[in-house]
Amino acid sequence: MTARFPEQLRGRIAEVVGRYPERRAALLPVLHLVQKERGFVGPEDEIAVARICGLPPAAVREVLTFYTLFRREPAGRRLLQVCTNLSCTLRGGERILDHLRKILGVEPGQTTPDGRFTLIEVECLGACDKGPCLMIDDDLHGALTEEKVDDLLREAK
Amino acid sequence: MVEPNLTRFFDASGPRSASAYCETGGYEAARKALTSLTPEAVLNEVKRANLRGRGGAGFPAGLKWSFVPRAGDGPRYLCVNADEGEPGTFKDRYILAHDPHLLLEGIIIASYAVGIPQAYVYIRGEYERLAARLEEAIAEAAGRGFLGAGVFGTGFSLDVRVQRGAGAYICGEETALLESLEGFRGQPRLKPPFPATVGLFGKPTVINNVETLANLPGIILHGAEWFVGLGKSKDGGTRLFSVSGCVVRPGVYELAAGTPLREIVFNHAGGLLPGRSLKAVIPGGLSSTILRPEEIDVAMDCESLTSAGSMIGSAGIIVIDDSVPMFSVLDRVTKFYAHESCGQCTPCRIGTSWIRRIVARMKSGDGRPDDLAELARLAGAMKGRTFCPFGDAAAGPVLGLIEKFGKELEG
Numbered sequence: 001m002t003a004r005f006p007e008q009l010r011g012r013i014a015e016v017v018g019r020y021p022e023r024r025a026a027l028l029p030v031l032h033l034v035q036k037e038r039g040f041v042g043p044e045d046e047i048a049v050a051r052i053c054g055l056p057p058a059a060v061r062e063v064l065t066f067y068t069l070f071r072r073e074p075a076g077r078r079l080l081q082v083c084t085n086l087s088c089t090l091r092g093g094e095r096i097l098d099h100l101r102k103i104l105g106v107e108p109g110q111t112t113p114d115g116r117f118t119l120i121e122v123e124c125l126g127a128c129d130k131g132p133c134l135m136i137d138d139d140l141h142g143a144l145t146e147e148k149v150d151d152l153l154r155e156a157k
Numbered sequence: 158m159v160e161p162n163l164t165r166f167f168d169a170s171g172p173r174s175a176s177a178y179c180e181t182g183g184y185e186a187a188r189k190a191l192t193s194l195t196p197e198a199v200l201n202e203v204k205r206a207n208l209r210g211r212g213g214a215g216f217p218a219g220l221k222w223s224f225v226p227r228a229g230d231g232p233r234y235l236c237v238n239a240d241e242g243e244p245g246t247f248k249d250r251y252i253l254a255h256d257p258h259l260l261l262e263g264i265i266i267a268s269y270a271v272g273i274p275q276a277y278v279y280i281r282g283e284y285e286r287l288a289a290r291l292e293e294a295i296a297e298a299a300g301r302g303f304l305g306a307g308v309f310g311t312g313f314s315l316d317v318r319v320q321r322g323a324g325a326y327i328c329g330e331e332t333a334l335l336e337s338l339e340g341f342r343g344q345p346r347l348k349p350p351f352p353a354t355v356g357l358f359g360k361p362t363v364i365n366n367v368e369t370l371a372n373l374p375g376i377i378l379h380g381a382e383w384f385v386g387l388g389k390s391k392d393g394g395t396r397l398f399s400v401s402g403c404v405v406r407p408g409v410y411e412l413a414a415g416t417p418l419r420e421i422v423f424n425h426a427g428g429l430l431p432g433r434s435l436k437a438v439i440p441g442g443l444s445s446t447i448l449r450p451e452e453i454d455v456a457m458d459c460e461s462l463t464s465a466g467s468m469i470g471s472a473g474i475i476v477i478d479d480s481v482p483m484f485s486v487l488d489r490v491t492k493f494y495a496h497e498s499c500g501q502c503t504p505c506r507i508g509t510s511w512i513r514r515i516v517a518r519m520k521s522g523d524g525r526p527d528d529l530a531e532l533a534r535l536a537g538a539m540k541g542r543t544f545c546p547f548g549d550a551a552a553g554p555v556l557g558l559i560e561k562f563g564k565e566l567e568g
Contacts, residue, residue, distance in 0.1 A: 019318050021232070021358055027340035028323055032282075053340065066342040066499075067323030069282040085244045086443060086489045087401035087475055123326065123493055124244035124443075125283050128401035128473070129408045138285050 005048065009037050013052060023054045027063055031070055040071040068122075076111040076118035078156045081135040084121050087128035092144075096132045097121060099146045103153070116157065162375050162387060162395050163368070164411040167255040172290050175297040178258040184303055186374035187265040191311050194377075199270040203373065205381035207393045211248075212238050212329070212366030213442065213470045214546075215459040222271050224353035225361045233361040235268050235276040236338065237370060240322055240329040242281060243442035244493065245473030248397035249367035251409045253280070253287040256371075257294035261317065263370030265308065266377055268315050271363055275316050279334050282323040292319050326497035330545050331364040333499065344501040345545035368397055390415030392458040396472050400426040403433065403478035415458040422453065422476055433478040437562070441470025443490060444550035446557035447477075467557075483562040484519070487555070491516045494551035502544040508535050509551050529566060533559050 005013065012033055017026040030052060034045050041049070041064055050057040064070050082100060084093045097108070100119055104112050108121040127133050130142025134149075136156050141148075166173060166181060178184070190199050204219030225233065237260070241249040252260055264276050280288045295317050299305045306314045325343045327333045332346035335357050356362020372394055376384045385393040392414035398421055401407045405427030412421065418440055422428065429435060435450040440457065446467040448455070455465045462469040477486065495513035500506045512535050519528055536552040536559075543549070559566065 022339065024340040025338060025358075028337065029320060032321055032323070055340075063340065063342055067282070067325050069322075069324035084489070085493060086439075086486065087245050087407075089485070089489055090402040090475070090477065090481060122283075122324075123496065124242065124246075126241050126247045126250050126281060128245055128247050128399065128475075131401060131407070135283070140286075 005034070006037070009033060017052065023052075024059075027053045027055070027060065028067070031060075031064060035070060040074050042072070076115050078117050079135075079137055080117055080119050081122045081125070082108075082119070083123070083125045083127075083131070083133050085124040085128075087124070088131035088133060091131040093132035095146070096134065096144050096149060099149055103150070117153075161411045163252065163259065163371050163397060164255075164409070167251065172254060172294070173256050173258065175258055175294065175301060175303075178256065179301075182378070183258055183374075184262055184265075184298075184301075186377040187262045187269075187303065188309050190266050190377050191269055191309050191313055196270045196272060199266060199377065202381050203270065203376055206376045206384040207381075207391070208369065208372055208376065208384070209392055209459060210366055211368035211372075211396065211471070213243060213444075215469060218267075218365060218369050221353065221365070222267070222363055224351065225271050225363060226354060227272075230272075231360060232275065232358070233271065233273050234357040234363070235264065235271070235273045236331075236334060236357060236362060236364045237264060237276060237278040238329065238331065238334060238364055238366045239278055239280040239284070240334060241284075241367070241471075242326040242329045243444065243471045243473055245399060245401055245439065245475040246442050246471040247399045247401075248409050248472070250284065250287065251397065252367050252371050253284065253291060257291050258298065259371045259374065260291075260367055261294060261298050261304070263373040264317060265303065265315060266373040267363065267365060267370055269308075269313055273363065274314055276318070277338055277357070278317065278319045279328070279338055280319060280321055282321045285321065288319050288321050295319070325499070326493075327499040327545075327547060330547065333545070334364065335362065342499070344499045345547075347544065388414040388458070390456050390458040391460060396457065396469075398425075398457065399471075399473045400476065401474070402476040403429060403481070404476045405430060412457075415456040415461070418448070418453040418455050418457055418474070421457065421474060426474075426476070429476070429478050433480060435476070436479045436481060437477040437483070437486075439473075439475040439477070439554075441468050442473035443475070443493065444468075444553060445470045446553050447486075447561060449561055483558060483565045487558050487566060488516055488520055490554045490558070494547075494554075498547065498551070502548075504539045505543040505548045505551065508539040508543075508548070511535055512551075512555060529559050529563060 016029045046060045050060045082097045111118040132144045133142040208218045209215045328337045328343040333343040337343040352362040387394045395411050396414045398410045410425045438448045491513045495509040498505050498509040536555040539548040540552040
């Protein structure tokens, strides 16, 4: 059983595949597109992507599991990525993570029972001057304090 | 003080459009190169400017280009390294966020010099917004005839595509980047052959960092002597120093290559927070060997940092004050490298995770008298013995911390 992608997504995938002299090179961009659409890349999606890129499913799996931005399971409605690398830690990154742990009642890697938030700890987001920082979905937020995190979560509902 | 070259038009209002860029002389350098200079003349100018790679290795850009075989008209590629994963480094983000056309103009000049019709910008997966903005900038440039078929009405054509990474530090290593672009796991290739002869899809390939390319318009417009004159030491030009950690004003500072580290920390970045004293500085991204306070009167250029037993790397300066226990630095650093090792070669895969396990045990209060010696032994066993520079990057910080802060770590 292969996943059926919506028409629009198929169009975008075809455009991406055409960018490269070899189909395989479209693998990462296609996985990004599928994840954007579905929120994650499930087993059926993997097989569909393998067909598109002309690859055995195992080749998709090995790439999918190598890169940390790809998810094989659904995340909560909002994804919270907290940086705890050195520069952010020096500005209180661990404190921000602890605060989120406490108010959400989950550990990094887990989703709140209401399905609202997934909390993860990430390596450097390349915004060390704004540390401590976190990303909520695609948006970067910096110079965080506990109060600011509370405000962001209220808005992110 | 040196006039800023790259950051002249950076402001808070977001990325500059093609028209704003052109109003201040943008794309004139690329036009000059394509319409009045031969590719060899461009290459020679960049060589004479001694433009060294800004990504980490510091390899002279002109020399790198010259390794691409001149003969033959088969496909060849430019890969732009916008993977910026070195912790403490955020300068390329600034270029992408403020002046994406500066990068595009550099891409045109490099591609023309080496005879490349296809460029791929490999950008960190986390920079999704910036990738989208860059694609908009590419469309703008193409609309004005600066990209695509017949650039500036010449016979030179160039297509530029953006590809996002997906969260793997190792993909900043140039051959891992190529693997990732081709749709594989980001595991480095054995060199030789070097990418200049066998690179992307097996074809001759140039890989340059964002900041390196952004320097090209200035070099072509004002000449190699001007560029060399911007630097305070043998390294030409300015550098974008990313300063983070325990300073009053973290940020990106464009200063002459060779500016003393002390001046950057205490003058430009505003020094330490009130009541604090300096404990250590990491000068060139997390992978560079840590410096003690008495070691920071060093010029920030490639040779001076190497002589000081560290490296300029990506010029990501992380400042650590006396409130920070050095064990927390060791803890954070070892966690990062264990997480990011690609797992391809044994010394790195086993070394980083073994080191991590020992540090985690120490953290849990179960340290043993010979732990530091064991960490040094493991790091020493990795250094110089791995497939790619990651092993050295992971070993250096551990060895530096033990050598310079061993007493505190023992405590």
